[in-house]
Structures are given as structure tokens and as C-alpha cells.
Amino acid sequence: MNLNPEFLKELKTRFQIVFSDLSLLEEAFTQSSYVNEHPELKLQDYQRIEFLGDAVMELIVSEYLYKKYPNYPEGKLTRLRAAIVCEDSFSAFARECHFDQYIQLGRGEEMNGARDRNSLLCDIFESFVGALYLDQGRQTVVRFVQQVVFPKVEAGRFSYAMDHKTNLQEWLQKSGEVDITYRLVGEPTTSNNQQFTVEVVAQDQILGTGQGHNKKAAEQVAAETALKKLQKR
Amino acid sequence: MNLNPEFLKELKTRFQIVFSDLSLLEEAFTQSSYVNEHPELKLQDYQRIEFLGDAVMELIVSEYLYKKYPNYPEGKLTRLRAAIVCEDSFSAFARECHFDQYIQLGRGEEMNGARDRNSLLCDIFESFVGALYLDQGRQTVVRFVQQVVFPKVEAGRFSYAMDHKTNLQEWLQKSGEVDITYRLVGEPTTSNNQQFTVEVVAQDQILGTGQGHNKKAAEQVAAETALKKLQKR
Incomplete structure (x- = not known):
């Protein structure tokens, strides 16, 4: 297991998250370039978990908006959701959570600056959410999103979407x-x-x-x- | 309340579903054309609930595929999900559930043949799922989808997506x-x-x-x- 102890500590102190199955967390932070460089480790990359995490975020954000804004018509909800559930926002959330520091990358990708690429950070945010959902269930993800995402919605960070x-x-x-x-x-x-x-x-x-x-x-x-x-x- | 008693009976006998809040079910089956024709009824159309139901279906199908096919790479899961969560499939499911018979439409839309339009039937399938989720929670939706959707996946209806x-x-x-x-x-x-x-x-x-x-x-x-x-x- 290659997980940085600092990462586990930060998850615990900042988000009150302690994973039961650390291999899910490791998978969520492993890019295919790292898997290919270390065939002996027989790792999985994050893509399957990200597939799930993407849908988890979509539902949690949708349910939040549906209940929070009972008077918004569907068009406005859809625009607001699109502004929240997107690469720009998710990569920013990933950086705020310091996820960029803990991604396992192959050397080539590291040298190409992948660690600071929005598309990768967005993927990692989704795969983290997918791993958390599998390990701890929906309620823990909701609590995490309540801490990391919803306050920004309420502070108006996405209001540009609702002209x-x-x-x-x-x-x-x-x-x-x-x-x-x-x-x-x-x-x-x-x-x-x-x-x-x-x-x-x-x-x-x-x-x-x-x-x-x-x-x-x-x-x-x-x-x-x-x-x-x-x-x- | 304009819900057809036959509809409630069919939901109960065929799907073991009994709504607590029938106004959610009515909203899910009411198109904007009907709302506009009956301003005195102060109805809501299905669009907000559909916004939610869309995300509910996306997650339930994603979680099912993720767990059912542990060896499928992400690309294959994504193609399979896209074949299931789409207008063609959802409109077919809506017809199989006889949802087309119970939509509240305005006269103009009725005359235009909206009742048989795939885009409307797809919307209604999603709004039904959204209403069911709000009224009964995730587990009841999973049970409904296990009855209506998953057997078709397992019978290979969507395998064309995985060439x-x-x-x-x-x-x-x-x-x-x-x-x-x-x-x-x-x-x-x-x-x-x-x-x-x-x-x-x-x-x-x-x-x-x-x-x-x-x-x-x-x-x-x-x-x-x-x-x-x-x-x-």
C-alpha cells in the first residue's frame, strides 16, 4: 500500500473520514500511467470508481438543489447543476482538498505536468467520491459534500450560471x-x-x-x- | 386530484408500489401543456421532479453495472450505461409500464400525438422515478428498477453497445x-x-x-x- 500517512491524517482531521478498505482509496488515487509502470503491483486505475463517483455527485447535487430551491424552475436547476458538476469546479474542489498531492502518477505523466491538469483533478475528485460511497455509503458522502461543495453554492460561487x-x-x-x-x-x-x-x-x-x-x-x-x-x- | 384509479391499482398489483403523497405522483404525470390549460388547478408540471429522477436513474444503473460487471473496464461500463440511460430505452420502459396511458396532457399536445412521443415518455419515466424516490426512498426505486430494467440488461438487450x-x-x-x-x-x-x-x-x-x-x-x-x-x- 502506497498511501501517504499525511493524506490519511488530513482526511481524518479535516473531514472526519476514516476508510475501512484502504485499497479503494488507493485505487481512487492511482492513474493508469502508474499502473503501467508497475505491472508487478497488479494495481487497478481509478477509472471504474470514477465512473461510479460521477453519478454519485450528480445525484447528491441534484437532490440538494431540488430541495434547497423549491421555487427554481427546472431550467435554472439544470444550469446551476451544470456549473457545479463540471471539470472547472471539481478540479478546484480537488485542489482545496489537497488531492493533487496524493495522486499516484507514472513518471512520464508527472513530467508532463499531469498533476496540475484540471481534467485529471476532476477525475480524482469523482473517484474519491466513488470510493467514499463504496466504503462508507451515501450519508458520509453527503457530509463530505456538505463541507466541501454546498457552502460555495450558498456563497454564490455559481450564481453566474443563473443570469x-x-x-x-x-x-x-x-x-x-x-x-x-x-x-x-x-x-x-x-x-x-x-x-x-x-x-x-x-x-x-x-x-x-x-x-x-x-x-x-x-x-x-x-x-x-x-x-x-x-x-x- | 386527477389520478386514474386504474393506475394506482396497476402500480400496486404489478410493482407493489403505494404512494404516500399522491400529489408527487400527479406532478410526475402532468405536462406543462395541461398546467397551462388549467391555471385554476395551480398544478406543477413534471420538470423539476424529472430533473431529480434523471440523476436517480443514472446512479442506480451505474452502481448496478459497477457491481454486476467487476471485470468490465470503464469504457465498457460507460457505453453500456449510455445504452440503458437514454431516450430510446426509457421510453420503451415507460410503455411497458403503461405510463403513456396516464399522462395529463393539454388538448393541443394530445392532438399532436405527444402521448406517443419518445421524448415525452422518457421524461415521464424519469419523473416517475423522481417521485418514487422522494416518496419512498432509494430502496423502493432500486426494487422497481430491478423489476423493469435489470432483467433486460441481463437478457442482453443492450449488448449491441458492447461490440x-x-x-x-x-x-x-x-x-x-x-x-x-x-x-x-x-x-x-x-x-x-x-x-x-x-x-x-x-x-x-x-x-x-x-x-x-x-x-x-x-x-x-x-x-x-x-x-x-x-x-x-
Whole structure:
């Protein structure tokens, strides 16, 4: 067994996780390049466990979003899930957990900088989750994800995925199609006034106005303003 | 509540399922067209529950495949999962469960033939699973899927997804790249002999021979023969 004792210690102190079957954890952190370099060890690489971990994350995040945001329509849930369950996010979580330090890589891959590659770190995050699920069951994974992932959702790290224009459209179209227009009503004129001004209009009503350094930003502000007004009614 | 009593009876007698919260089941079978036609009923359509059910199916099928086929490499598991968790399969399962009869549709959608549309039936299969998961938990969904889905996997309904040529390639390339060639060695000559004959060759060894009504079929047979020989060694 090649697992770093520091890793086991960190899992225990930081996440209260103690694996029963350490060979699952080792498999989850072993890349095929390492397996190929050490045929005598008869190791498995992480890919099968990652296949499972991917689906575990998808369900845990889906269930969390479904219950946390009972008023979000499906489209918004799907966009938010896609922003959380993706290579960028998972590789960041893997780094935050220091998983990058403990991957078993072949020398060639090490020299190619694989240890810092997002696609590998994303895989390792999923395979860790798969191993944890097999070893400890769903509840322990939920606890881990509650510690590592959900606080970031609640702090708004993924809110870029839910842009205000789409939200406004979904709000207005709850009971059928509605034409929504963004109208540019003010452009930068002097070096002192660098702002664009946009109005959002639906069914001949101005729902909101917004300003920004470009048209897109002004549209987002207008949509956000409109949504806030509508939701207060 | 608009649920057909026949439906509840069928769920109970055929699947031993009795919902506690029937509003979840109704939501799972209500399409947006019906919601829009009956604003006074203040219904929810199935989309949020389907969002959840999709992830539930993905995990249950993944866990089943992972445990059922401990020797399959990840690529094969992924192909098999994709063949099971897809519109074609889910719509077929929905029909087999008679779910098509119980969907609440708006009149326009009904007239457009939506009730027989695979995309809708696939959605409904997922939303049923989502509702069952919320109402009864994971174990009941597993029991339902064991009855409706897994026997078909074991009967080979999805084995087309795991073609023998790919399997042979995966077997041979477990420890690095190997060149595999399919060589046509016999073509139809007379009306009595309509067979193509193909040899599969790797590292200068003929691993197997196959015959078929076309080149592709002969290659599959050759790969299957080769695999059987290799696995016996």
C-alpha cells in the first residue's frame, strides 16, 4: 500500500473520514500511467470508481438543489447543476482538498505536468467520491459534500450560471410566451459619462432600467431590477 | 386530484408500489401543456421532479453495472450505461409500464400525438422515478428498477453497445497500444457461398477468424472468437 500517512491524517482531521478498505482509496488515487509502470503491483486505475463517483455527485447535487430551491424552475436547476458538476469546479474542489498531492502518477505523466491538469483533478475528485460511497455509503458522502461543495453554492460561487435576463424571461413566461425587449436609451457621451442605459420592456410596459459599462452589463442590471420589482408585487 | 384509479391499482398489483403523497405522483404525470390549460388547478408540471429522477436513474444503473460487471473496464461500463440511460430505452420502459396511458396532457399536445412521443415518455419515466424516490426512498426505486430494467440488461438487450471489436481492442491494449488489423481473406464467390471471411491479426498472430454476410459482421465474429480464445489462456 502506497498511501501517504499525511493524506490519511488530513482526511481524518479535516473531514472526519476514516476508510475501512484502504485499497479503494488507493485505487481512487492511482492513474493508469502508474499502473503501467508497475505491472508487478497488479494495481487497478481509478477509472471504474470514477465512473461510479460521477453519478454519485450528480445525484447528491441534484437532490440538494431540488430541495434547497423549491421555487427554481427546472431550467435554472439544470444550469446551476451544470456549473457545479463540471471539470472547472471539481478540479478546484480537488485542489482545496489537497488531492493533487496524493495522486499516484507514472513518471512520464508527472513530467508532463499531469498533476496540475484540471481534467485529471476532476477525475480524482469523482473517484474519491466513488470510493467514499463504496466504503462508507451515501450519508458520509453527503457530509463530505456538505463541507466541501454546498457552502460555495450558498456563497454564490455559481450564481453566474443563473443570469438575470434568463431569470426574468422564466418569470415572465411562466404562463406562456411573452416578448421581452431590451432597449438602449442612453450611450456614453462624454469621458465623464461612460455608462450605457438600457430599459427592459414587455407588453408595452417598462419593467426596469439598468446602467453598465457595456450594453450586456446594463441589460443584466435592468433585468435584475425588473425581477426585484415583479417579485415584490 | 386527477389520478386514474386504474393506475394506482396497476402500480400496486404489478410493482407493489403505494404512494404516500399522491400529489408527487400527479406532478410526475402532468405536462406543462395541461398546467397551462388549467391555471385554476395551480398544478406543477413534471420538470423539476424529472430533473431529480434523471440523476436517480443514472446512479442506480451505474452502481448496478459497477457491481454486476467487476471485470468490465470503464469504457465498457460507460457505453453500456449510455445504452440503458437514454431516450430510446426509457421510453420503451415507460410503455411497458403503461405510463403513456396516464399522462395529463393539454388538448393541443394530445392532438399532436405527444402521448406517443419518445421524448415525452422518457421524461415521464424519469419523473416517475423522481417521485418514487422522494416518496419512498432509494430502496423502493432500486426494487422497481430491478423489476423493469435489470432483467433486460441481463437478457442482453443492450449488448449491441458492447461490440466485440471494441472488447478485443480493450483486452489487447490493457498494457499499452497494440496494432489490430482485420484482413479480408474470403469473399462471396458463388450464389451458394454468400459469406465473407475475415481474420483478425495482432503482433503478427492470427487471433481469430470469422464469417458473416458482410465484412462488418465477419469482423465481429472474428473478434468474438479471438476474445474467447484469449480469455481461456
